[in-house]
Amino acid sequence: MGVHAALAVHPASGKGAAARIAGSVAARLREHVDRLDVLSANTVEESRALMTDARAAGLDVLVVVGGDGAAHQAVQFCAGTDVALGVVPSGTGNDFARALGVPADPLAATETIAAALAQGRTRRIDLGQVGGTWFGTVLCAGFDAMVNERANRMRWPSGRRRYDLAVVAGLAALRPRPLVVRTESDRLELDATLVAVGNTGWYGGGVPVCPDARPDDGVLDVTVVGRATRSQLLRMLPTLRTGRHLRHPAVRTLRAREVSLSGSDWPAYADGESLGRLPVSIRCAPESLTVLA
Template identity: 45%
Template sequence: MPGEIAVLVNPAARGGRSRGLLAPVLNRLRREGAEVSVILGESPQDALERACIAVAERPDALVAFGGDGMVHLAVQATAGTDVPLGIIPVGTGNDIADALGLPRKDTLAAADVVLRRRIREVDAARVGEDEWFASVLCCGFDSRVNERANRLSWPPGMAKYLVAMVQELRSFAPIPFRIGLDDEVVECEAMLVAVGNTRSYGAGMRVCPGALPDDGLLDVTILGASPKAQFLRAFPSVYKGTHVGHPAVTLRRARRVTLEAPEVIAYADGERIGPTPLVCEVVPGALKVLN
C-alpha cells in the first residue's frame, strides 16, 4: 500500500506555473490509496520547520514538489533519517532529479515513482554541523553571480542571472583559495571551485561530470586563474561537461573538503549557504530516495 505521504510544496516553482500541476499529482497519489497531507510554509524557514515536524511523525515518505531549492529544503528534513525522500520535479533545472534518473518532464510519471516505493540509498554532503546538500556546492565566480542576481529585482527568471553575469565579469578577478582535500592542502588562484555530490547544477551545468551520488566521495572541480576572454570561451562547455579537458581545470576527489577564500559566499543546490571558511563532508547512504 502507498501509505502516508507528506508533500512539501513550492507554489512559486517555474514562476508559479507549477500550481496547475499539483492537483493532478495529489489526485494520482490519493487514487492509488495514499493518505496525503500537503505542507505549505509561509517562508522557507517555516516550511522547513513544518517538514521536520512531519518527518518526526514518521510518514512513509516526504515528497518535494518543486525545483532543486525545494529538494534542498526536504533534504534538511530527511537526511540521516529513515524517512524516504520523493521528488516531483517542477522547477527550472531539476538537476537533482536528473542525477537520480527521475522523470523530469512528466509529473504523473514522477508520482508513480513515489507510489512504487522502491528505495535507493544515496550520499549527501554535510556543511558544518547542520546543513546538507545533495548536488553541488559552488564558490567563486558562479556564487558571486548568484549574490548579484539575488539583489536584482529585474529582469525576471533566468534573464536576471545573465545580467548579473555580465555585471560580475566587469570587476571579477581570480580568487586565492586554500582547499583541503582529506589530508592534502592545495593553495591556488581560481575562478571557481565546485564540490559535487552529483554532476550538475544551475539548470544543467555539468561542472562535476563524473560525480556519482552513491560512491562515498565528493568530486572537486577547480577552474584555475585564466584571462577573462579565455574563461568566457571555456564556460559554455560546462553544459556538456567537456570543460574538464581545459588546461586550467583540475579534478580531484575526497571525502572531506575544506574551502577558504576571502569574501566568498558559498551556494549549494542553488541555495545560499554562507561565507567561507567551510567544511564539506560526504555521508554515505545519508539519504533514502524513492527511485
C-alpha cells in the same frame, strides 16, 4: 500499516507552476498511499513546521513540488531519517531532480514517483554536509557563487537564460583570488577563479560543472578553475555545458571524502542556497538520504 505520505508544495515555485499542478500530483499519489497530507507553505519556517507535524504522525514518504530551493529544504528534513524523498520539478534550475534521473516534465515526474510508490522502489544516496547543513548537488565558491548571488537578485529572465545573463554581468567583476583546497590526500594553493564541490554533477540549471560526480560513490568531486582572464573564461563558458571544460589547462579536478576551502572570503553556495563565506569544511555523508527510485 499503510503508507503515510505528504506532498509539500511551494506555490510560488516556477512562477506559480507548483500551485497549478499540485492538485493533479496529489490525485495521482493518492492512488498508491493510504494517507496523503498536502503541506502548502510560502516560507521556509512554515514548511518546516508542517513537515515536523507530519513526521510526528508517522510519515513514510515526502514528495516535494518545487525547484532546487524546495528540494534543499526537503533534504534538510529527510537526511539521516527513514523518510523517503521524491521530487517533482517545477522551479528554475531543477538540478537535484535532474541528478536523480527524474523527468523534467512535472507530470511525467509524478508518474515516475507513482510507479516507485506502487513497487516500493527506494535507494540510498550520498549527501554533502557543511556543519549541520546538507546539500544534494554542488557547493560552489568564487565566480560561480557570485553569479548565483546575482541570479538570485534578478527577476528576469527565467531558467537557464537568467544564469547565462548573470554570468555575462559577473565577468566585469572577475578577480582571481587566493584559494587553498585541502583533502585527506591533496593540498592545492593557487590563485583561482572558482571552485565547485559536487555530490552530483549539475548546478545553475543544467551546467555539468562536476560531470563525473555520482551520489552513490562515497566521495565528492572537486573542480577548480585557476587563474583565468575574462577572455579565457568567456571562451571556456560554452564548454561548461558539455563537460569539456575539464580539458582546459587551468582546470584541476580532485576526488575526496572531505574537503576544506580557505584562503579568501568568497561567498559559498550549495543547492543554490547561501552558506556564508569561506572558509568551509565539507564532507561526504554516504547513504544518508532515501529517495524514491
